[in-house]
Amino acid sequence: MGHALATEGGFCTGNARVIDHQRLSSSGYVFSASLPPYLASATIKAIDIVEEKPELLVKLRQNIAMLTKGLSDIKGLEIVSDPVSPIIFLALKQSTGSSKGDLQVLEDIADHVLKEDGVFIVTSKRSTLDKCKLPVGIRLFVSAAHSESDLVKASESLKRATASLLPAHD
Numbered sequence: 001m002g003h004a005l006a007t008e009g010g011f012c013t014g015n016a017r018v019i020d021h022q023r024l025s026s027s028g029y030v031f032s033a034s035l036p037p038y039l040a041s042a043t044i045k046a047i048d049i050v051e052e053k054p055e056l057l058v059k060l061r062q063n064i065a066m067l068t069k070g071l072s073d074i075k076g077l078e079i080v081s082d083p084v085s086p087i088i089f090l091a092l093k094q095s096t097g098s099s100k101g102d103l104q105v106l107e108d109i110a111d112h113v114l115k116e117d118g119v120f121i122v123t124s125k126r127s128t129l130d131k132c133k134l135p136v137g138i139r140l141f142v143s144a145a146h147s148e149s150d151l152v153k154a155s156e157s158l159k160r161a162t163a164s165l166l167p168a169h170d
Contacts, residue, residue: 059144060144061084063146064085064088064142066148067088070151070155073159074159076092077138078092087139087141088141091135091138099126102135103125106138109138109161110138112161113154113161116160116161119154121139122139123136123138124136
């Protein structure tokens with residue numbers, strides 16, 4: 001819910017024993033205070049907006065499909081996220097051989113699209129303490145507020161950046 005509603009939180013489903021275990025042993029519950037009232041209010045408002053304006057979800061799905069299509073043929077990168085997620089995750093098709101090297105390539109691409117086209121994208125960094133070793137990548141967020149030109153600009157900028165920078169890292 002933190003990403004979906006631009007606030008904080010989540011939920012757990014299952015039998016009472018599993019839920020109690022998850023809730024009572026989660027680090028968010030053990031090491032932090034309860035959700036601040038302003039974030040609870042923001043979450044409620046976000047749910048109200050989605051209920052009052054279902055067309056926003058239709059627009060969001062259209063934007064996700066449009067950006068996914070625009071990013072799907074970028075040489076050297078592949079989409080590794082769920083096709084219906086508003087968070088689109090791109091990873092290198094061919095690793096440099098190390099996470100550090102991969103991250104440098106991706107940060108160069110992110111810097112290039114920001115400097116050349118004013119498109120802000122972020123790389124996902126991984127902790128050395130992560131138990132699950134996921135690849136580094138580029139993360140893009142799609143919203144219903146993005147225009148078609150915003151999405152085209154982002155995908156075209158990434159295409160140009162990868163075309164010019166990926167061969168340099170070979």
